[in-house]
Amino acid sequence: MTAAPTAVRIGLDVGGTKIDAVALDDAGAVVARRRSATRGGADGVVDSIRDAILRLDRGGAAVAAIGIGVPGQAHGGVVRHAVNLGVEELALADAVSTLFDVPVAVENDVKAAALGAHALGDGTGSLALLNLGTGVAAGIVADGALLCGRHGAAGEIGHVAVDPAGPSCRCGQTGCIETLAGGAAVSARWGRPGDTVREIFDAADAGDPSAIRLRGDVARGAAAAIRLLALAVDPDRLVVTGGVAGLGERLRSAIADELRRSSATSPFLRSLHLDTRVEMLPSASPAAALGAALLDARVLV
Template sequence: MRLGLDIGGTKTDAVAVAASGTIVARVRLATGWGPDAVVQTVLDAVTAVRAEADAEGIASVGIGIPGQIEPGSGRVEHAVNLGVERLDLVAAVAPLLGVPVRVDNDVKAAALGAAALRAETGSMGYLNLGTGIAAAIVSDGALWRGARGSAGEIGHLSVDPSGPRCRCGQRGCIEAFAGGGAVASRWARPGALPIRDIFDAADAGDAAAVVLRSQIAYGVAAGIRVLVLTADVDAVVLGGGLTGLGKRLRTEVAAQLDASARESAFLRSLHLAERVEMLPAGAPAAALGAALLGAEAIDEREAVPHG
């Protein structure tokens, strides 16, 4: 049994995956704040999902978590939504769990899980639409990380020098157009779900909301074009919190892609709108992907020569 954990800013999603690749148990619990609380969240989640799966033994644990992960290490840095500046998560939990543990960025884990859920060969770009914008690329079931692990980090790619100011200091970044945090800041109206409020207000004819809705769709469409034009992936799968808008978001994005295709025979030939898919609501992609990453830790341990 392989366990996978997706540690989010408020909730942690945990799954148990059988050797066949089938998810046999799933639990969700609140994520603690700060390094010690995050470690305890991992231990609690492992205990809970093992109990749900009625599993006496586990082979590995994989963890997807926000922040920067030093390649090949279990060290998490700048996970600001968790109150973590620096934490060696593997060193903290592996001795207590007694099994191989792998930690990776949550978007990369989600990309791997999304590819597994699609159950199709070929290449896939995963575009995560949340507070920020990030992407990852999977080819034939394996993450493509690039030379230094930064493949897919397209959120701070500027697509309009006269666009909105981004927190990185540039103007017109994809994240400035479509990132939930940046858009909510420009909306500047109270509400628990500002992006949904924007779409609702736009439907009601609010001029400012119409502009923001168009900008969100423009940013998402730009991310899709970047993934196809740089990696020529077979499909781009949209995931993250903004996809809770479902068809409402997809319709706006398709309109942006179609508009650019009308102006360019080359873009028409790429059939971009037809290559876009949306992760089903509630799909445990990140937790499943984390479990698959954890299984890699088993392979690495067994590859180490002894003697």
Template sequence: MRVGLDVGGTKIDALALGTDDTIVARTRVSTGWGDAAVVAAVHDAIDALAVEGGFATLDVASVGIGIPGLVDAAGGRVLHAVNLGVSELDLASAVRERLPVAVAVENDVKAAALGAGSLRGDAHSMAYLNLGTGVAAGIVIDGGLWRGARGTAGEIGHLSVDPNGRVCGCGQRGCIETFCGGGAIARAWGRGGVLPVLDIFDLAEAGDPLAVELRAGIAYGAASAVRCLVLSADVETVVIGGGITALGDRLRDDVARRLRLEGEGSAFIGALRLDERIELLPAGSPAAALGAALVGAAHLHTHLHTHEGAFHG
């Protein structure tokens, strides 16, 4: 069994892949706060999968973990996962203390990019754009993640597209994240609410001036991200996921309309047909957990190959 875990601020989405690459079990458990609690929650998720799938934890060959924050994928460490109360944690080693199998750790958005590519059956040239509390992307080329020279490929949220815009948490003005990141939207809205983005869309349709402005900004920010991903990496498809995509077709239609508008003002941009190159990740998709499982399985393959080479001298 190859286990994949998508560790979020409140829950872990977990799944297990069988030998034929089918999902044999999927479950969710609560996420803890702090280093020890996060490690314990990872083990709880693995145990829950074993019960759900009817297999023993001894049958687990690899564990892949997608987690927010800065991730040292080579070392299996996670840094500054502030929503989990983790500042620095050697997560792979901590998990292996109880379950001595191949364990790989990856940034959650990059893991979701791999999973989205696998679900589409086409990981040749695509990007996964995550519109959540923040904005980031994972870029998949020929089935593998493109990390860039220093691992920052896909940090699309911190591209400034309006030098006179709102101040971003990174210190710049008018970053893409200030337009379509959930945290920035909620602060600009300033009216509270359980789902501020949903309120904004609903009230924009009723003519509320601030809601109209912010809704247009969401489309502008997301369209800017799509345009930058295509122009910089020439990906064929941009799959949009994250919490904001709960808006469904209303979000997709807004972004597509904005992309068409930009294409009308530029023959070059219009020729790219950007509005035809976007799609939403289906609600409830296991992309992130699946991608994590694939990362873990790849780590297992590398581990076995390395040991085999050493054995044979």
């Protein structure tokens, strides 16, 4: 029987509606997990994080360090433009460090999820994680370290323009990957408020022509993102996650079909076997919270 840890690292994936919190022992194993509600605004977010940590059953173990993944930009412990949290700017690392008197690392949630997905595998080699959620972004882990880049923009591939005739993007460009495969953009193009990408896929299955077109665009945008990651990074693993990825096999097979179709004329692309290599991360995976707990040691600037 393994002895209870005396100290744990805490990881939190802070989403717009809920926080997924985990505690890791020295070996990196998840020894506790709890989900709780997120309150909005700067004070609400800090209070929700405090409550999530206090309510996590750590079995009496001390808190050694805290890592936090947030849906927004995170640089130097400061969160910016986290629209889903109602936060424009917040010195989150300082605020939480003051509460618990331990080191606190803060990172974008997609990057944290990439680190966690890497750790949930065998923890070796490289991995690119594509998040298909409200927006589209990727996290890249190379040689065990998270790639952040000079401006924190590494992996922001949702705003690579791939279709000159495509829809206008909120970033000011035309035909960005996000306009094709981002949940918010696809739902807006569908034009039925409240409908998610799942409803659009259902309508496509039922034969609706505009839903079929949008489903094709989701696959086309996701496949473009996969190709981009494969050719820029050539990772050992290509993982897809996010709210849209909750479609599971329905989405994976659509992306795989598109990858096969788009590589038909290219022996080089076919040799990469992208269509058979895309993995879907299960929606209940603790990857983002786990990755947050591993943040401070694994960040490559």
